[in-house]
Amino acid sequence: MPEHYRTRPHASQLGPYLTLMQPFTLWLGLGVLFSLVTLLSSIGMIALSGWFLSASALAGLSVGTAATFNYFLPSAGIRLCVLTRTAGRYGERLTSHEGTLRLLSQLRRHIYETIEPLSPAALQRHGSGELLTRLTADIDALDSLYLRVLAPSLVALLAIIGCGVVIGVFSPGIGLFAATALLLSGLIGPWLAWRLGHRHTAQWQALNGRLRAQLTERLAGLPELVLYGRWEAEADTLDHGQCQRDAEECHMARLWGLSQWLSQTLLGLTLSATLAMAAWLATHDSLDPTLVALMGLTVLAAYEAIALLPQAWQNLGRIQHAARRLESVGNHVPTITFPRHDRARPRDASLVIDDLHVAFADGTQALHGVTLKVESGEHLALLGPSGSGKTTLLDALVRFVEPQCGNLRLGQVALHDLSEDTLRESFAVAPQDIHLFVASYRENLALASPEASDEEMIDLLTALGLGDWLKEQPAGLDGYPEEDGSSLSGGQLRRFGVARALLSPAPVLLLDEPTEGLDETTAARVLDEIDRCCRGRTLLLVTHHPAGLDRLDRVAILDAGRVQEVDTPQP
Structure with a gap:
């Protein structure tokens, strides 16, 4: 097993998984790019729609403005954003999942190549149910690192910048405020979700892995358990383990609700402040009143990229625990090694x-x-x-x-x-x-x-x-x-x-x-x-x-x- 599978503390345990991403950078990069295109298309569609509705309402105040109002160009832009959003969503699903599946396949191969040289005595330290759990549930947990943590976080950062740029074209001050406020929302909610929940998600992953391993082993010995009248007791043990796991999941759900409440509150404050500043500039300065709705809807559209981050970062503990368990397999360096080539050939069969x-x-x-x-x-x-x-x-x-x-x-x-x-x-x-x-x-x-x-x-x-x-x-x-x-x-x-x-x-x-x-x-x-x-x-x-x-x-x-x-x- 390569050296990067040795034990490391805390988040650096994800280093081996990040290293394995390098051969699939093109697929994963395209996934991020298409995600960004999808989000920017959503921002563009909603922002244009807000401006279009406001401009249409103001243009209808008089016959002269109604006659000169060009509604073909913004409507065409909205249709373009809708089509681009659909194409971007399809491309994001195609490329990100292709890259992730290839990455997981490579990871499974690395883990198998670690297990394969181990002697039966070394493998018995884990047990068949435990090894099966590590090869399935733990590796599957790692697909969330890219799909639900890394890619969304990067897209959210770019979306925040894009939101600030779109609003900043018309009012640099409001654009800077909106971007800063959204950035704080994108940091505080996920950070609190991770800080309060990563231990619970790690505990959930540990309980889930133990439960799966126990269930696999108990089902393998089901005839003996039934014959000796021990199945009900074992079933109670499994039920108790499931209750423990479900209790951790309920706790995680409560923390996720709390983080969502906090994020929504910050969004409301950001949106209210943005609209208030835009309205003040439209009333006391030269800001076009039709841009007020555009700025507010742009903030709402950009928040789409932030909304799922708290839950994603809350599950980071589960991902880290899975990475630790996979590392522990890699730490069992084979005590029995073979030369690559024969140093001598046997003369007979003695x-x-x-x-x-x-x-x-x-x-x-x-x-x-x-x-x-x-x-x-x-x-x-x-x-x-x-x-x-x-x-x-x-x-x-x-x-x-x-x-x-x-x-x-x-x-x-x-x-x-x-x-x-x-x-x-x-x-x-x-x-x-x-x-x-x-x-x-x-x-x-x-x-x-x-x-x-x-x-x-x-x-x-x-x-x-x-x-x-x-x-x-x-x-x-x-x-x-x-x-x-x-x-x-x-x-x-x-x-x-x-x-x-x-x-x-x-x-x-x-x-x-x-x-x-x-x-x-x-x-x-x-x-x-x-x-x-x-x-x-x-x-x-x-x-x-x-x-x-x-x-x-x-x-x-x-x-x-x-x-x-x-x-x-x-x-």
């Missing part, structure tokens, strides 16, 4: 594990001085009770966890000297928890071997005892599993994961509990197919069941994180 020590973040020691050698093409079973460190050893081999000390070598080359591409191509893994993507069964299998034919897939599934299951699928390999593979039983899902690993051409296979949950006959069938498919390849099979291990070359017994014994299996 594995050497030498004095390996692995401890978790909480200090729990998972592996204590594990030493083990697996020759190229050898089939080794790693036997031991649950919690003995077998899965941790596999995670260390694929570099999901980093050992505190010890050496791991593949083909006489240290694993940390291999690029990630080479390491992933060298190992095929069937973990305990098999994940099926929302894609066809064919695509899920082709994940390990894109070149595999349908015939190879069907033959392998049949050999693993999934032939009848496949025939029951209406679309065969073109069928889609339900989310997380819930349409398959636990044993079917595990065998599907084994099939995916066996299809891979990788020289080393790591199978974690491939026969867990299977009956004795099916387990023997699976082990026979594993033995057949792994001939000539190195196999490390993790299990805590000794049955059927006579097919393998050796068995290593792991207990309490230590290798207790290595021997040939007994029939």
Whole structure:
């Protein structure tokens, strides 16, 4: 992740997001330009309308003035402003949203590129629901920074200047006063809204993110919660969280109403003072009386750009909180790094594990001085009770966890000297928890071997005892599993994961509990197919069941994180 994602205090946390805007400056700049054109067209339309009505009324006082009054030119100007306003509004929507969507797409890519190198252990610090919230709600919150804060604020400033210029052409003093008063209205209201509300909006964003993450996780475990009669209690917890979030939202609404009242009051004072000065000049000086309405309506039109600023700046706290949460993801620098290119190439598919020590973040020691050698093409079973460190050893081999000390070598080359591409191509893994993507069964299998034919897939599934299951699928390999593979039983899902690993051409296979949950006959069938498919390849099979291990070359017994014994299996 780039350095600009490191933690910064206060508003500077928005710096990374502002930096990401640079490639889309043209789109975002055009959005501001079209917004300004729209607003100036509104000011022009309303100002011209006010002058036109006043001038028409005065021209109608006598036959002579009515005959000489040119009403074609101002009416044409009003129509031009209406058309320009419509075109500007369309252009603003097109360009600003195009730029914002591209920007959000880039931001999502940056966040994903931050998450992707992290090991599963690092990702578990957040949880799937929390990560999902950060990738959706937090990033979506940032689109308000440009659309509702930056662009409107810039347009409002330019509109205030434009209002002062339009009025100042006829009366510089009134133009200066109107611009100054509008500027104060555009500063005081938004500042107070931000000052009083940014903590509440940040708290709302925090509560909303927590609620979304909890809801995602609770729905994933809904069957267990229902079975154990805990769903009502969890629902009450979620309801309490929603009430807290709604209370913050009500508080924000009250503050927004207060800021609107203040802004409207300042507008009324500004408008009254502008009209009073214009009327005085029209009565005691040479100001054309038809310009009084023009000046008042110009102030009203310019206020259109200021009206929404208090609510926008009130939500700045929500935007900053979202930026902080996204930064916290970027702060988790991967503890496991890979060289860009291989420092050496493995000579064969042998594995050497030498004095390996692995401890978790909480200090729990998972592996204590594990030493083990697996020759190229050898089939080794790693036997031991649950919690003995077998899965941790596999995670260390694929570099999901980093050992505190010890050496791991593949083909006489240290694993940390291999690029990630080479390491992933060298190992095929069937973990305990098999994940099926929302894609066809064919695509899920082709994940390990894109070149595999349908015939190879069907033959392998049949050999693993999934032939009848496949025939029951209406679309065969073109069928889609339900989310997380819930349409398959636990044993079917595990065998599907084994099939995916066996299809891979990788020289080393790591199978974690491939026969867990299977009956004795099916387990023997699976082990026979594993033995057949792994001939000539190195196999490390993790299990805590000794049955059927006579097919393998050796068995290593792991207990309490230590290798207790290595021997040939007994029939």
